Amino acid sequence: MTLHRAISPAVAVRRLSRAFGDRPVLHDITLNIPSGQFVALLGESGSGKTTLLRALAGLDDDARQSGSYSVPKNVSVLFQDARLLPWLSVIDNLTLGLRRQDAVQAAQSMLDSVGIGDKARAYPATLSGGQKQRAALARSLLRNPDLLLADEPFGALDALTRLKMHDLLLRLVERSRPTIVLVTHDVDEAVLLADRILVLRDGVIAEDHRVTVPHPRRPSHPDFEDLRRRLLRSLGVETEHI
Numbered sequence: 001m002t003l004h005r006a007i008s009p010a011v012a013v014r015r016l017s018r019a020f021g022d023r024p025v026l027h028d029i030t031l032n033i034p035s036g037q038f039v040a041l042l043g044e045s046g047s048g049k050t051t052l053l054r055a056l057a058g059l060d061d062d063a064r065q066s067g068s069y070s071v072p073k074n075v076s077v078l079f080q081d082a083r084l085l086p087w088l089s090v091i092d093n094l095t096l097g098l099r100r101q102d103a104v105q106a107a108q109s110m111l112d113s114v115g116i117g118d119k120a121r122a123y124p125a126t127l128s129g130g131q132k133q134r135a136a137l138a139r140s141l142l143r144n145p146d147l148l149l150a151d152e153p154f155g156a157l158d159a160l161t162r163l164k165m166h167d168l169l170l171r172l173v174e175r176s177r178p179t180i181v182l183v184t185h186d187v188d189e190a191v192l193l194a195d196r197i198l199v200l201r202d203g204v205i206a207e208d209h210r211v212t213v214p215h216p217r218r219p220s221h222p223d224f225e226d227l228r229r230r231l232l233r234s235l236g237v238e239t240e241h242i
């Protein structure tokens with residue numbers, strides 16, 4: 001007799017549709033994401049990436065919705081702006097609402113890991129954009145999320161800082177392997193980080209790519225280059241000169 005063990009996906013979306021007023025945005029989306037998978041959502045502006053992410057986060061009560069979805073209990077959301085509370089120090093932002101006895105030590109150690117251990121007592125207004133995003137990432141990961149939902153978390157950073165953040169994110173999630181859904185406009189970012197790339201078009205999942213480029217990923221790798229070109233083309237970018 002063969003024993004079939006059912007492994008349920010971390011994220012299961014069934015026939016999900018979402019509309020704002022009479023404007024339909026997501027159409028009948030069905031999607032399974034296995035535990036620990038890193039998924040990037042790409043798509044032209046207005047294709048519904050953020051709407052899908054916010055649906056998974058349980059945000060936007062004003063949306064009309066049909067279908068269903070399930071996500072793990074412990075979810076962290078990371079936005080483009082760090083959303084730190086300005087009246088609290090960095091470390092107090094991290095420990096706010098955290099119910100564990102070693103909260104302060106754990107927060108300090110997470111700040112050390114993201115490279116801003118010396119900013120624990122600083123206030124958000126005194127940090128650079130990159131430092132704020134490091135603090136936001138530390139706050140998210142400190143909660144040991146089973147699912148990390150990230151909406152263009154590096155979108156506002158300069159190119160160099162963004163590269164450092166990619167490295168940092170990969171290094172940090174290697175330890176705990178949360179399931180990740182990352183919304184991005186940046187094709188290179190998607191190919192660099194994700195195990196799987198979904199392309200949304202007009203509110204449906206138009207393409208589903210596995211990323212098989214070996215780690216550490218280099219844009220010069222032929223498979224990287226090939227996938228990048230295919231994705232750019234499907235996003236409507238002519239790639240002959242890129």
Ligand SMILES: Nc1ncnc2c1ncn2[C@@H]1O[C@H](COP(=O)(O)OP(=O)(O)OP(=O)(O)O)[C@@H](O)[C@H]1O
Pocket residue numbers: 020025043044045046047048049050051052060185
């Ligand atoms: N709260 C809302 N109320 C009304 N319309 C909304 C709301 N949120 C999103 N929309 C509309 O839904 C559509 C999809 O928006 P969404 O932000 O999901 O797209 P996106 O793919 O993330 O776009 P971008 O890449 O520009 O961020 C857009 O036409 C947008 O105007």
